[in-house]
Amino acid sequence: MNEEADFKAEANRREADWRQYGLAVDVLTDFVFQRLSDKSASDYKPSELFSEEAIAAILKQGIKTIDANRNGHRMAWFGSDGGGSGSLEDGPKLAKVFRDWASSGCIEFQEASGDGVSYARLIKR
Secondary structure, three states, rough: OOOOHHHHHHHHHHHHHHHOOOOOOHHHHHHHHHHOOOOHHHHHOOHHOHHHHHHHHHHHHHHHHHHHHHOOOOOEEOOEEEEOOOOOOHHHHHHHHHHHHHHHHOOOEOOOOOOOOOEHHHHHH
């Protein structure tokens, strides 16, 4: 397989695990900021990687992370293996991906400033 096919297969595996095991949406958002923030996310449209339901979940969780990090807060999680907290870098990485997707016309994204709330939604074609 080539790198692009491997990349898309990994996205598909993550979504399948998210659905089958009822995992937190972090399994998807982690993939997005870890794997897409160092690439041009506009090369990978969200609809090529995930279903509309998964994209909506990624955008919703991503906005929470972006706004929390912008305000100096880390996202935390708790599960059967304990818990933890994300990095303050997660939000800026997700915002970069969302800006790339918005510039390619895949999503609408408005990053807030001050006390405002950011906004993102999938543009259906």
